[in-house]
Amino acid sequence: MALLIDEPGLQSTIQDLGRPGHYDVGIPLGGAMDTLSHEIANLLVGNPREAATIEATYTAPKFTVTAPTVMAVTGASMDVSVNGDAVPQWTAVALQEGDVVACGFASAGTRTYLAFAGGIDVPIVLGSRGTYSLGKLGGLQGRPLASGDSVPIGASDRQSPALRTLPEDLRPSFSRAVTARVVVGLYAHLLTTHSLDMLTSAEWKLTPVADRTGLRFKGEEKFQFEEREQPFGAGSDPSNIVDAGYAMGSIQIPGGSQPIVLHRDAVSAGGYAMVATVISADMNALAQLAPGSTASFEAVTIDEALTAREEASSRRARIRGALSS
Known part of the structure; x- marks a missing residue:
């Protein structure tokens, strides 16, 4: 066959x-x-x-x-x-x-x-x-x-x-405007307070740069980073860090301009600061966005992220039950 x-x-x-x-x-x-x-x-x-x-x-x-x-x-x-x-x-x-x-x-x-x-x-x-x-x-x-x-x-x-x-x-529904919940960190402290607030209050439009590696969004304003002496090996741009591992769903902002959500085929490590991570329960919705669609990032706690994961697992169980005959 x-x-x-x-x-x-x-x-x-x-x-x-x-x-x-x-x-x-x-x-x-x-x-x-x-x-x-x-x-x-x-x-x-x-x-x-x-x-x-x-x-x-x-x-x-x-x-x-x-x-x-x-x-x-x-x-x-x-x-x-x-x-x-x-x-x-x-x-x-x-x-x-x-x-x-x-x-x-x-x-x-x-x-x-x-x-x-x-x-x-x-x-x-x-x-x-x-x-x-x-x-x-x-x-x-x-x-x-x-x-x-x-x-x-x-x-x-x-x-x-x-x-x-x-x-x-x-059946899942697919919208051109989604809210993706995020856990703030690991390098969120590098952003100014205003820029960190902007991440979770602004509406972000998906650019045509959206594939299995990552989804690049654009907004109205550029991110600002706190002044600091760059560590050896990090490069001169304030969005750079000494290389670290990337979790799937990590949000990085190269050059401070456009946030990128790393998806299934993203590299495992690199030199950009990860300021937040999209929770696993919301990665499918982001995967279905088309260029020109919008996303808002809502900050949640680890406990809230775990609850969302349990809810997603329960939904999968209901679907399996409906199709088990």
Whole structure:
């Protein structure tokens, strides 16, 4: 079973839940930018949540299937058709040999996930099938999909047309204005009081510089840093520090101009001050923002961040329960 790629879409890559445990050698976690949409797609077709899917940005691939399978499309809203006939998202769809699947352009959100019963069966590299394009690891030859590719699908017994759909009240919604909760630190003390307040009170617009590495935002005012003598090795810019590790979700402000939220493929360390970190429960929402959308950063405590994580886990449990039949 395989998908024959006629048109690859924009930055379509094979992703799973990432390859933890290699940050010490500079390899990021990677994996699906929107883990919830990825997991729901897998649940709909009867896969384990960590099975590999196709993550497509703005528009998804057009492809032909070589054998019967079951597909689900989740994430960013877009028109999906099989042989020219519209099919719904958030619902498992039976495909037959020779069926041609095509997708339109995203109308809400940016990243769409296509799952197939059996999962995408590319080799496991450092514990993951996911594509890390910067390191040319995983996926299909470590790169985005291209026209003419044959994407292998694993064996599965989910060939029945008695298929699942996710109730509408459990489906994620994608807005062009989100509030992302942040824990302030580790280098927030380097900002002036006014600039730190600005981070969590201003509205930030996403620039076109938004990919799997990070999301760059712009505002009306430049950040100011407290005067200090730069430590040896930090460089002359006040936004620089002596190299330190980066947590996923860290916010850095190179040159003090535009805050960048580091995402799944961000480097593991560097020389920019991290002034706050987006909590894990809000990273999926940021991943679905399109350029021109806005984000506000709301400061929360560690306890509030942990509560948000528990709430996100409870929601996942309700979704698993709804799709367990």
